[in-house]
Amino acid sequence: MDLITILGLAAGTLTTAAFLPQMFKTWQSKSAKDVSFSMLITFNIGIFLWLLYGIFLQALPIILTNALTLLFNMIILYLKVKYS
Amino acid sequence: MDLITILGLAAGTLTTAAFLPQMFKTWQSKSAKDVSFSMLITFNIGIFLWLLYGIFLQALPIILTNALTLLFNMIILYLKVKYS
Numbered sequence: 001m002d003l004i005t006i007l008g009l010a011a012g013t014l015t016t017a018a019f020l021p022q023m024f025k026t027w028q029s030k031s032a033k034d035v036s037f038s039m040l041i042t043f044n045i046g047i048f049l050w051l052l053y054g055i056f057l058q059a060l061p062i063i064l065t066n067a068l069t070l071l072f073n074m075i076i077l078y079l080k081v082k083y084s
Numbered sequence: 085m086d087l088i089t090i091l092g093l094a095a096g097t098l099t100t101a102a103f104l105p106q107m108f109k110t111w112q113s114k115s116a117k118d119v120s121f122s123m124l125i126t127f128n129i130g131i132f133l134w135l136l137y138g139i140f141l142q143a144l145p146i147i148l149t150n151a152l153t154l155l156f157n158m159i160i161l162y163l164k165v166k167y168s
Contacts, residue, residue, distance in 0.1 A: 004137065010133055012130075025122075032118050042105070056091065
C-alpha cells in the first residue's frame with residue numbers, strides 16, 4: 001500500500017470515528033440543544049449521497065467509511081429529536 | 085460531466101455546507117456546550133489529512149471541499165473554546 005493510500009485511510013478513519021464521542025456525549029448528557037438540526041439533516045443527506053457514490057464506483061473504502069458515518073449521524077439525529 | 089461525478093459534487097457540497105448552520109448557531113447562541121470537543125479535534129485533524137490527500141493527488145474537488153470544511157470547523161472549534 002502506498003503512502004497516499006495510507007494517508008487517505010487515516011483521514012477516513014478520523015472523520016468517521018470523530019462522531020463516536022459526539023454520539024456518546026449526547027447519549028450521556030441527554031442534551032443536543034447546541035447541535036444544529038439543519039447541520040444534522042444536511043450532513044446526513046450528504047453522507048447518504050457519498051454512500052451512493054461509493055456504491056456506484058464499487059469503492060469499498062468510500063462505502064465503509066460513509067456507511068459508518070451515516071449510522072453514527074443518524075443516531076445523533078435521533079438523540080437530538082428525542083431530547084429536544 | 086457524468087452522473088456519478090454530479091452525484092459526488094452534490095455529496096461534497098452538502099457535507100461541506102452542512103457546517104454553515106452549525107457555525108451560525110454557535111455564533112448566535114454563544115454556546116457550544118453540547119458539541120463534543122473530542123469530535124471537533126478528531127474531525128479537524130481528519131479533514132486536514134483529507135486536504136493533504138487531495139493536494140498529493142492534485143484533485144481540486146477534494147482540495148476545495150476539504151479546505152472549506154476545515155475552515156468552517158476551525159471556526160466552530162474556536163467558538164467552542166471561546167464560549168466554554
